[in-house]
Amino acid sequence: MEMNQQAMVRLELESYLRKALQKNEFFLCYQPLIDLETGNLYGSEALIRWNHPKLGLVSPGEFIPLAEETGLIKDIGGWVLGSACKQNKRWQMLGYKSLSISVNVSAYQFQQPGFLQEVKMALELSGMEPQYLTLELTESTMLRNVEHSIQVMQSLQNIGVKVSIDDFGTGYSSLSYLKDLPINTLKIDRSFINNLRLNTSDVAIVKAIITMGHGLAVKVVAEGVETQEQIELLKELKCHYAQGFYIHKPLMTSEFEEGLSKYAQTHS
Template identity: 50%
Template sequence: SVAILASKILAAYASPFSIDQHELHVSASIGISLFPDDGDDVTSLVKNADAAMHQAKEKGKGCYCFYTQALTSAALERLYLENQLRKALGQDEFQLFYQPQYALNTGKLIGAEALIRWNNKELGLVSPDRFIPLAESTGLILPIGEWVLYEACRQIKSWHDAGLNLPRMGVNVAGQQVQHGDIVATVKSVLEETGLEPMYLELEITESFIMRQAEEAISTLCALKELGVTLAIDDFGTGYSSLSYLKILPINKLKVDRSFVKDIPNDKNSEAIVRAVIVLGKSLQLEVIAEGVETEAQEAFLKSEACDEVQGFYYSRPVPADEFTKLLQLSMTSITEACAADQ
């Protein structure tokens, strides 16, 4: 049957390919339409198979999906959302929120992660989980990613100019920005335009992309490192990192994925994974930050394992710039009072 054939195709892509002694990981998404139920001509069948393929992608890579009538409505909704997304930059509908990051041993505010929010005039607040995959599949992630990078750098420079010392701004970099955009030139240009010193910018790139495009990623990361920025592997533990690559990547930090942190302390496997990542990071002289910390028990476990940094709802949700300014001011006041007490 068609389903069996689709499963065999996906299974063929499950194993890595070796090309010129390089190991490549490739995934596939398959959309299926059937004659005559889903169309009686090539154009209709291809269009409906394409709609099914997008549905398969949304389920996660390595899936297949049969066309159903409901997918036509979903395709129209997706097209509408795409059109709104294309207009969003020009209509100033994006905003950055900032989630604070803290040193676990001192409680000091030591950084922020910039997170994009989209407030559409017709749709209201659109979840990043809904529009980021669409931006990636349409290529819109390139201009959106560049806007995020510029705005985050502009904001931290503004705080510095106001005497509010934030040591680091974390910005997520999509795989497409590395693969299809000249991310090195973009970062260099943004730093020059905003006047931000490179040492204050931390770029976060997902583990899964780095491992899919290992050779290309290493070259690009080395070039970014030469600019003076710091580099972090995001969502660490969810991919399939080769330790041989990990030891030569020019990175500064590992970010433990929230999917492992959320089950602490109830799941021993999650505890073991987080503990192993922390040990691995320290053995490679990398800082380790745990994201998605939501409870006192999670913080206590991470502290007992000597995790370096944390972020999550337990400390603060992502907040707009004006609210983050207040957090910075409070942090600066606490530091000043502590210094005065020491004297």
């Protein structure tokens, strides 16, 4: 009975998901990213949200895996990429010229033969310059086919798009291939940041990742920052960037814009 029930719920969710894009039920939130050394806001990460008329807000943890399994993630991911680039370009035109945007790319989307073309298209349609776009890939995405992944990442770098490894430290990343990856950023997984206090072994791990980042000449972002103590520690460890609830939760477009203008006033 219970398995039957779960299967029904899943089927229902899948049929809703198939129509969500054409019914404009998705929207994006933007989580601010700050430069730890200066305290300046330098960009945001675009995060997808699904508001269904009957189910209400559906958590990405519920619908993203389903979208990946069904292949719907290709169209959904394409929509996220296009929308995020357009929005960021709008903000740049409002005067925040060097604002950058990070977009998550799913394994399925990244492995598609037309992926590079899709990225070029999103940039062309939005008119945004490639250096302001960062694509975030998880370690498992790249491990599916390392040769192919490196090729695609290299092509992205060639057109000027930045590449970031998301949730670093949680996958099976072999340090031997890390030095060959054409990446700009490593993102330390929130599980290491959560318990980041002076006397935890997490400090040793975070410190190692940051030191490695400096050695490989890549920037390091800490995600999931929730306390002032964590910020201070990360500054001390010379981490480049941070995001998290302590800095700000993901914001709706209008809230992010309000934040931008307040921010501009206090920093002008």
